[in-house]
Amino acid sequence: MDGDADAGAEYNPRMRATTADPVRAVLIAALSLPLAACSLPYVPPFTAPPLSAVARLSDSAGRAVGSAVFLQDGGSVRILLDVVGVAPGSKGVHIHEVGQCDAPAFESAGAHFNPDKKQHGIGRSGGPHAGDLPNILVEATGKGHLEFTAKRATLEKGAHSLLGGKGTALVLHADADDMRTDPDGNSQDRVACGVIVRAR
Numbered sequence: 001m002d003g004d005a006d007a008g009a010e011y012n013p014r015m016r017a018t019t020a021d022p023v024r025a026v027l028i029a030a031l032s033l034p035l036a037a038c039s040l041p042y043v044p045p046f047t048a049p050p051l052s053a054v055a056r057l058s059d060s061a062g063r064a065v066g067s068a069v070f071l072q073d074g075g076s077v078r079i080l081l082d083v084v085g086v087a088p089g090s091k092g093v094h095i096h097e098v099g100q101c102d103a104p105a106f107e108s109a110g111a112h113f114n115p116d117k118k119q120h121g122i123g124r125s126g127g128p129h130a131g132d133l134p135n136i137l138v139e140a141t142g143k144g145h146l147e148f149t150a151k152r153a154t155l156e157k158g159a160h161s162l163l164g165g166k167g168t169a170l171v172l173h174a175d176a177d178d179m180r181t182d183p184d185g186n187s188q189d190r191v192a193c194g195v196i197v198r199a200r
């Protein structure tokens with residue numbers, strides 16, 4: 001187990017001004033917020049930070065087009081996704097069941113993360129997949145932001161863990177997810193992908 005002193009140094013707020021890494025900046029900012037579900041606030045070095053993970057998304061040409069932070073929030077996972085340089089519009093985004101992003105088609109990421117063998121689509125009877133997320137709206141500037149709490153996922157151990165077995169990946173699609181068509185909401189091509197990895 002890592003020493004608490006190390007954890008305190010790693011998340012020292014004074015580092016915020018010097019970091020140039022957007023994932024790290026978002027993570028540090030997020031960890032600085034009080035998390036309602038936590039019984040104790042994160043006070044380095046006295047209490048441990050919540051479990052966290054990150055994904056850096058690359059498109060089919062290998063260009064970096066976004067990043068996501070995953071924070072354990074009680075029995076759920078809070079997800080904060082930012083994309084840049086993406087074609088505008090509403091786009092499907094899901095957690096897929098294999099932590100492997102082989103360009104250009106990203107088929108290596110497999111199907112949607114679905115440990116409970118449900119049907120696809122948020123709000124659909126018989127659904128959703130644990131990896132189903134709302135669509136992200138990408139503005140004309142090519143930027144988009146999504147925040148969502150995945151209630152059927154965890155960063156802890158178990159069948160719903162995003163960090164177990166073959167791992168998982170966050171995948172952005174070309175089109176919107178209709179939230180009713182199996183298996184992928186008719187969201188078309190996989191345009192970007194990032195393996196979800198533990199942040200520390």
Ligand SMILES: [Cu+2]
Nearest residue numbers: 093094171173
């Ligand atoms: Cu997908």
Ligand SMILES: [Zn+2]
Nearest residue numbers: 112120129132
């Ligand atoms: Zn799905």
